[in-house]
Amino acid sequence: MTDALPASLRAELEAAVTSREGAAAAITAARRLAGGASMESWSIDVSVGGRDEALVLRRDMGANMSAWALDRGTEFALLHAAVDAGVRAPRPRWRSADGAERAWFLMERLPGESVGRKIVKDPAIVAAGPRIVEEFGAALASVHAVPLRTLPALPGPSEERTPAGEALSQTRDAMRSLGLRNPVWSYALRWLSARVPPWDGRMVLVHGDFRVGNLLVDATGLRGVLDWEFAHLGDPHEDLAWITLRDWRFERDAKAVGGLGDLDAYLHGYASAGGGAVDRDALTWWELLGNLRWAVTCHTQAERHLGGSDRSVELASLGRKAAEMEWELVDRIEKLEHAHHGR
Amino acid sequence: MADDHDAFEQHPSVQDLLEAAQEHLAKKVVPALTDPRLRFETLVAAHVLGVAARELARGDGPARDFARGRAELPGAPASDAALCDLIDAGAFDGEAEGTALRAWMQARNELSLFAWNPLFVMRVKG
Numbered sequence: 001m002t003d004a005l006p007a008s009l010r011a012e013l014e015a016a017v018t019s020r021e022g023a024a025a026a027i028t029a030a031r032r033l034a035g036g037a038s039m040e041s042w043s044i045d046v047s048v049g050g051r052d053e054a055l056v057l058r059r060d061m062g063a064n065m066s067a068w069a070l071d072r073g074t075e076f077a078l079l080h081a082a083v084d085a086g087v088r089a090p091r092p093r094w095r096s097a098d099g100a101e102r103a104w105f106l107m108e109r110l111p112g113e114s115v116g117r118k119i120v121k122d123p124a125i126v127a128a129g130p131r132i133v134e135e136f137g138a139a140l141a142s143v144h145a146v147p148l149r150t151l152p153a154l155p156g157p158s159e160e161r162t163p164a165g166e167a168l169s170q171t172r173d174a175m176r177s178l179g180l181r182n183p184v185w186s187y188a189l190r191w192l193s194a195r196v197p198p199w200d201g202r203m204v205l206v207h208g209d210f211r212v213g214n215l216l217v218d219a220t221g222l223r224g225v226l227d228w229e230f231a232h233l234g235d236p237h238e239d240l241a242w243i244t245l246r247d248w249r250f251e252r253d254a255k256a257v258g259g260l261g262d263l264d265a266y267l268h269g270y271a272s273a274g275g276g277a278v279d280r281d282a283l284t285w286w287e288l289l290g291n292l293r294w295a296v297t298c299h300t301q302a303e304r305h306l307g308g309s310d311r312s313v314e315l316a317s318l319g320r321k322a323a324e325m326e327w328e329l330v331d332r333i334e335k336l337e338h339a340h341h342g343r
Numbered sequence: 344m345a346d347d348h349d350a351f352e353q354h355p356s357v358q359d360l361l362e363a364a365q366e367h368l369a370k371k372v373v374p375a376l377t378d379p380r381l382r383f384e385t386l387v388a389a390h391v392l393g394v395a396a397r398e399l400a401r402g403d404g405p406a407r408d409f410a411r412g413r414a415e416l417p418g419a420p421a422s423d424a425a426l427c428d429l430i431d432a433g434a435f436d437g438e439a440e441g442t443a444l445r446a447w448m449q450a451r452n453e454l455s456l457f458a459w460n461p462l463f464v465m466r467v468k469g
Contacts, residue, residue, distance in 0.1 A: 032380060323456050330452060
């Protein structure tokens with residue numbers, strides 16, 4: 001791995017932008033960004049016909065985390081729809097040609113920090129935390145309001161299933177395909193299956209990975225919603241709950257929303273921006289399912305390493321990290337059962 | 344002259360070696376790296392060496408204790424797979440059975456977490 005942009009990639013990007021714009025494009029600076037396990041990201045400055053553009057490149061690394069993950073072309077079209085509808089997200093600029101071996105797209109580079117551990121330690125951001133989580137809520141309201149007719153074809157629940165039923169079914173399938181028999185998973189899945197919250201039939205654009213780590217933030221607030229590859233159609237509670245998982249608090253456990261603020265401020269932001277009614281029990285249910293899914297996903301990631309498709313110490317280590325979500329699941333269920341039985 | 348029990352005792356111990364490699368990565372390699380991705384992955388590599396050292400130091404006593412504890416749960420499951428089958432069949436849907444299972448699972452989670460991230464349980468249990 002190197003932090004220099006490979007010459008072949010540089011040539012591919014310059015040729016693509018030149019051809020789309022009809023003006024000579026030259027990359028004037030490139031820097032590798034710390035990215036996820038399935039995508040590489042670069043900060044790139046391009047001069048197009050003498051005009052400078054500050055961009056970010058998102059490029060496939062060859063392996064998907066999930067069968068539901070969007071390809072770069074769909075993510076590009078989705079970003080267009082979201083930005084056009086007023087969602088605070090980077091405007092997409094250019095993408096690779098159909099059929100590219102490793103698809104990519106370039107999008108506008110927005111200011112702000114996305115690394116969770118840095119965000120929760122930045123004094124100016126922490127001080128603005130209550131306001132920032134309100135903005136998180138408002139941003140999700142804008143995501144959930146994107147008109148469905150403007151979206152590219154996205155994954156969603158099959159005809160006979162509700163979003164919760166689909167999510168349970170996918171989780172069960174992921175557990176089976178791993179072939180691991182884990183009592184916490186079995187118990188949590190059974191517990192959740194017996195307590196599926198009612199669904200009001202609202203089907204919306206769900207970002208699918210809305211959490212600190214995928215949100216650009218600075219002391220002025222939320223600057224942009226990133227990483228749309230897990231977007232799908234579903235229940236808004238799924239999105240609202242995901243950022244409240246303990247793992248996305250980055251050790252600031254008392255601040256339920258991304259380690260920055262509390263749930264009331266976040267939901268106030270959602271409601272004030274026109275988000276629909278929120279059922280707190282449904283939120284808890286999706287949060288618990290989120291912990292189960294994240295635990296199973298950690299093992300799926302470890303399997304990429306163990307199976308040899310993508311050897312990586314980071315992926316291997318995620319299998320052990322799953323114990324954090326498993327602890328959380330048992331702890332939360334214990335407390336809910338305790339309250340239910342009035343002990 | 345060494346006793347029988349330590350006839351193959353190695354110095355430094357395997358834990359010492361893992362800790363040495365961990366320190367090398369964290370203190371000497373990481374500060375020299377500029378590529379953010381490589382730096383992060385090297386920190387992870389140092390972390391997993393620490394996990395391995397703690398797990399080796401723990402020995403296999405706790406695993407035997409948890410197998411015994413599992414066999415005392417309703418249905419006396421002899422393996423995690425057998426326990427999962429019992430869970431799937433509803434054997435732990437009752438209040439008392441569920442409470443016993445959760446206690447056993449959580450104790451085992453905490454043992455795993457002691458190796459993975461010793462500060463986690465201390466932090467979340469406050």
